[in-house]
Amino acid sequence: MDLIVSDLTVARGGVPVLEGVSFVLTSGAALVLRGPNGAGKTTLLRTVAGLQPPMVGTVSGAEDRIAYAAHADGIKQVLTVAENLSLWADVFGQSDVEPALAAFNLGDLRDRAAGSLSAGQKRRLGLARLMVTGRPVWVLDEPTVSLDVASVALFADAVRAHLAAGGSALMATHIDLGLEAEVLDVTPHKAVLSTAIEDFDEAFL
Missing domain, CATH: 1.10.8 (Helicase, Ruva Protein; domain 3)
Incomplete structure (x- = not known):
């Protein structure tokens, strides 16, 4: 069963951070999220994992998987x-x-x-x-933090074995793990805030 993310808008603290995110993660495949710190990768992963609801859009194929x-x-x-x-x-x-x-x-x-x-x-x-x-579906947020080079290699091997067995992996990482993986840059999906919200944020800068 595929993991299907359709036109997702996700929020942090009630404020949209990413919008219009869509992808399909198939069995045996890996998808790597890229983007600067604070771009919303963790929020997206938490939403896909069911830890918080999306503002808009759907996640299907995730139930108990x-x-x-x-x-x-x-x-x-x-x-x-x-x-x-x-x-x-x-x-x-x-x-x-x-x-x-x-x-x-x-x-x-x-x-x-x-x-x-x-x-x-x-x-x-x-x-x-x-x-x-x-x-079967591993959702990973910066999984290589605190790992040395040898341990990163162990992790990459574990992911390869998981994929080879028909599993899939969605992860946010800045490290090249040497995996065959699609890459999704979340930067183009940055939510466009209303003027009122932008002015509110600037008042606290």
């Missing part, structure tokens, strides 16, 4: 690495966490409390959660 990874790693500090993955696997009706541990080179850390990990290790654990959800 999306695994979302944001800036926060989403891990339980007091649980071990393996326990964190098992927790998420249980939530999504999965069981085997070994492939996720191996893919993100977490095997030697499996019994380490997540709170004692470095920032990069926590990020790898947060991304490994995607693999235990069993969900």
Whole structure:
């Protein structure tokens, strides 16, 4: 099933930031969002993931199919690495966490409390959660933050394997991951604000 975004307008704090966004994400494909900081990429991803409603437009094909990874790693500090993955696997009706541990080179850390990990290790654990959800559509917001070069390569390999298995990925990243992916620059979709809103904003600059 394709993920179809049609004529989407998304807002931050009630103010439109992007409008007229449309794309189709098919099985086995990746789409990379590009644009300057503050352009609305995170807002678009959150809307596609169902965390906030669109102002205009529709998202179809997303129902119970999306695994979302944001800036926060989403891990339980007091649980071990393996326990964190098992927790998420249980939530999504999965069981085997070994492939996720191996893919993100977490095997030697499996019994380490997540709170004692470095920032990069926590990020790898947060991304490994995607693999235990069993969900086909990965929506990723700057997934390589805190990752070193070797870890970025691990992540890229995991995405390739996900795509090869028929999954898909929508991500905002400034890093070239070496993936075959379409690129959507959100800059041309910047919402045109009314004069009243622009004047209101300028009063606080």
